[in-house]
Amino acid sequence: MKKKALYPGSFDPITNGHLDIIKRSSEIFDEVTLAIFDNPDKQPLFSFDERKELIMKVIDADNITIDSFNGLLVDYAEKHSFQTIIRGLRAVSDFDYEFQLALTNRRLGKHVDTIFFMTDEKYSYLSSSIVKQVCRFGGDISSFVPPLVEKYLKEKIT
Numbered sequence: 001m002k003k004k005a006l007y008p009g010s011f012d013p014i015t016n017g018h019l020d021i022i023k024r025s026s027e028i029f030d031e032v033t034l035a036i037f038d039n040p041d042k043q044p045l046f047s048f049d050e051r052k053e054l055i056m057k058v059i060d061a062d063n064i065t066i067d068s069f070n071g072l073l074v075d076y077a078e079k080h081s082f083q084t085i086i087r088g089l090r091a092v093s094d095f096d097y098e099f100q101l102a103l104t105n106r107r108l109g110k111h112v113d114t115i116f117f118m119t120d121e122k123y124s125y126l127s128s129s130i131v132k133q134v135c136r137f138g139g140d141i142s143s144f145v146p147p148l149v150e151k152y153l154k155e156k157i158t
């Protein structure tokens with residue numbers, strides 16, 4: 001049976017930190033589905049379609065699929081028969097939230113477990129919010145995101 005995993009996130013926009021997690025997880029799992037989440041606590045800069053388009057254009061592995069969802073992650077996971085959720089961990093500050101989320105998801109969806117990938121140290125400080133902020137103030141974001149994402153961000157923000 002194919003080993004498949006679900007990598008949910010806002011990806012607003014996708015960064016080199018996300019891409020690193022995607023590459024590493026796609027080497028372990030037969031299929032990885034990126035699910036773009038409409039987080040009601042966050043006001044996204046890019047629409048679903050824009051985020052999806054960017055992800056499609058910057059990913060080159062062929063065992064990755066892209067989808068989007070709203071509502072409960074475990075409902076999506078169970079509906080599509082995912083038993084594994086992938087999340088990334090950066091600093092200790094991520095831990096509290098991710099721990100809470102993983103335990104809540106397991107409580108809500110008994111067959112769903114979360115696997116964490118530790119960030120690559122060179123991306124440990126990198127988040128979509130930081131990239132947007134640096135871009136907004138004219139800083140160089142070329143080492144944080146692929147060139148296409150940089151182009152879209154500059155068009156959107158500046």
Ligand code: ADP
Pocket residue numbers: 008009010011012015016017018021037039086087088089090094118119120123124125126127128
């Ligand atoms: P969310 O709004 O669900 O946190 P994000 O797009 O910000 O969505 O992040 C999706 C996942 O990717 C989260 O588990 C986050 O911790 C992880 N992630 C984001 N940036 C990095 C990075 N630089 N290194 C490792 N993991 C990361």
